Amino acid sequence: MNNIERRDxxxxxxxxxxxxxxxxxxxxxxxxxxxxxxSDFDEIGKIVKELFGKSEDAFINPPxxxxxxxxxxxxKNFFANYNCTIIDVAKVTIGDNCxxxxxxxxxxxxxxxxxxxRNSLYEYGVSVTIGDNVWIGGNxxxxxxxxxxxxxxxxxxxxVTKDIPDWVVAAGNPCRVIKQITEADKKYYYKDREFDAEAxxxxxxxxxx
Numbered sequence: 001m002n003n004i005e006r007r008d009x010x011x012x013x014x015x016x017x018x019x020x021x022x023x024x025x026x027x028x029x030x031x032x033x034x035x036x037x038x039s040d041f042d043e044i045g046k047i048v049k050e051l052f053g054k055s056e057d058a059f060i061n062p063p064x065x066x067x068x069x070x071x072x073x074x075x076k077n078f079f080a081n082y083n084c085t086i087i088d089v090a091k092v093t094i095g096d097n098c099x100x101x102x103x104x105x106x107x108x109x110x111x112x113x114x115x116x117x118r119n120s121l122y123e124y125g126v127s128v129t130i131g132d133n134v135w136i137g138g139n140x141x142x143x144x145x146x147x148x149x150x151x152x153x154x155x156x157x158x159x160v161t162k163d164i165p166d167w168v169v170a171a172g173n174p175c176r177v178i179k180q181i182t183e184a185d186k187k188y189y190y191k192d193r194e195f196d197a198e199a200x201x202x203x204x205x206x207x208x209x
Contacts, residue, residue, distance in 0.1 A: 010090055012112075012122040026051070026069045034063045060084065067109075075132065080104065089125025090144070095132035101156065106142045131166065140175075151181060 004022070006013035013019070033047045041059070048058050051069040058078040064085075066072060071088035075096035082102045086092055090108035108125040112118045126144035130136075134148055137156030142148070147163045154160060155171025155178070164170045169178045186203075187194050195203065 007089060007125060010124065010126055012124050014121045015123065023067055026067060029069060030065065033060070036062065038062065071108075074098070081138075089123070091127040092130075093127070094130045095134065095150065097132060098130060098134045098136070100136045101138035101140075103139045104136050104142075105140070108144050110144050137171070153181070 001011075003013040003016050003019050007019065015023075029047060029051045033044065033051065036043050036047065038044075038061075044062065045057075045059060048060050049055050051066075052058065052072055052074060053070050055074050055078065056076045058074050060080045061082045063083055064080060066086045066088050068088050071090065072086055072092045072094070074094045075098065077097045078094060079098070080100040081104075084100055084103070085105045087105075087107045087109045092106055092108060106128055108128055109123060110126070111123050112120075124144075128142055128144065129147045130142075131148060131150035131152065133151045135153045136142070136148075137154055137158065139156055140154050140158045140160065142154075142160045146160050148154065148160065149164060149166035149168070151167045152164055153169045154164065154175060155169065157173070158171050158175040159173040160170075160175040162174065164175065164177065167181045169181060170176060171178055187200065189195055189199075194200075
């Protein structure tokens with residue numbers, strides 16, 4: 001079994017020349033993305049689509065970093081803010097309407113704990129899954145193997161080491177559930193600040209689009 005096959009089966013593998021060639025192809029796309037005119041939103045969108053292979057209205061504020069791009073699957077209306085890093089050795093699956101604040105990092109990659117094993121150059125990747133309607137706060141780190149449920153918010157500065165369920169606010173290092181998100185939260189935009197009448201009317205009118 002070659003190292004690409006081993007990597008894609010989430011087995012221990014070595015980044016040999018065939019693996020590196022795939023990474024080089026990704027870096028050529030990233031070079032264009034990270035040096036494009038930042039006001040040319042149309043061109044940024046085209047490069048993002050090329051990087052991911054498929055996407056619907058996905059947008060990234062450069063700079064952005066990943067290893068392959070083709071291992072990242074995003075749903076509709078994906079948005080990543082400045083300086084997002086996704087180490088996509090294994091599959092990263094992200095649902096619809098997901099937003100990432102600046103400096104979010106998603107790591108699927110890792111190395112053995114024991115120095116003898118680690119120095120052998122074997123490494124691994126374990127997939128990460130993020131559900132629909134998830135907001136990831138700034139400077140969050142998501143570790144290999146994590147699943148984040150639908151409609152969940154991860155607070156800024158979190159280190160997510162374990163699965164997080166649907167419909168919660170979770171934060172901290174290690175990240176843990178802080179509270180459930182309920183219907184009562186809908187009318188607030190920040191802490192105890194309620195939407196004004198004009199904004200609320202728009203929210204209600206667009207809820208089921």
